Amino acid sequence: MYCAALFDMDGLIFDTERSIKSVWQQAAQLQSLNIDDSFYSKFIGVKDVECEDMLKRYFLNADFSLDKFIFDRDRLMAAQKRNTTEIKRGFDTLFHHLLDQQVKLALVTSSSLSQVQHHFKDYHYLSSFKVIVTGDDVVKGKPNPECYIRAIQGLNVKADQCVVFEDSNNGMRAGLAAKCDCVMVPDLTTPSHTIREKATAILSSLEQAIPLFTPTSK
Incomplete structure (x- = not known):
């Protein structure tokens, strides 16, 4: 045994995974960018900093600010933390x-x-x-x-x-x-x-x- x-x-x-996915997708949408479910699946179980590196590569040719994304993501996440998990x-x-x-x-x-x-x-x-x-x-x-x-x-x-x-x-x-x-x-x-x-x-x-x-x- x-x-x-x-x-x-x-x-x-x-x-928590659905709400976390929603936050990451909303933060990208605030820059008129899209994280689809297929791409997001690569983030599941992975450290945030490594996911952020993947985002930089994914949006390399787009008008993307990682600093703004992190700010928006953390702001949206903080709002969710008011509720019991x-x-x-x-x-x-x-x-x-x-x-x-x-x-x-x-x-x-x-x-x-x-x-x-x-x-x-x-x-x-x-x-x-x-x-x-x-x-x-x-x-x-x-x-x-x-x-x-x-x-x-x-x-x-x-x-x-x-x-x-x-x-x-x-x-x-x-x-x-x-x-x-x-x-x-x-x-x-x-x-x-x-x-x-x-x-x-x-x-x-x-x-x-x-x-x-x-x-x-x-």
Whole structure:
């Protein structure tokens, strides 16, 4: 049985990906530019600074100001932060099962620590994560495995004792590159062919992962 569970945050624990996508698209529209859903899918699970580099390249031949985009995006995001972030179906059930089984928990997200603190501020979960790795802590974000390697080391476990939970292909690539077993619960993106082949499971909700952490009788 696995002894550790490593969780992504946006789109997996919290139903945030749609609102984040909307903010990025609105910020681009304020410069009469378009971030379509296909291009935005490359951002999911990736650090903001790396997404911003992609934007600069994407709009290289357009009248695009990254400084204005960041200002508008952050302003729109701040307005959204007045609301409580909704927990996704299945997380609470799995979370308490893992605590009952004394499974070590880590939070591994491309978001900043301030975003983590905001999302969890109305909930009791955050203190139960033994390790928290944010985008602030790594040089290279997902799909690079640095974040998951840091979490594994922080939990003092082996990679093959861990299950990584992700909602995006980029996050799954990071977990697989760290040599963990990986479970995808898709949100905005569907699993790629390669991810389908390599995933331990593709689930529709987190509570479906409970059997992975349930002792079997002999």
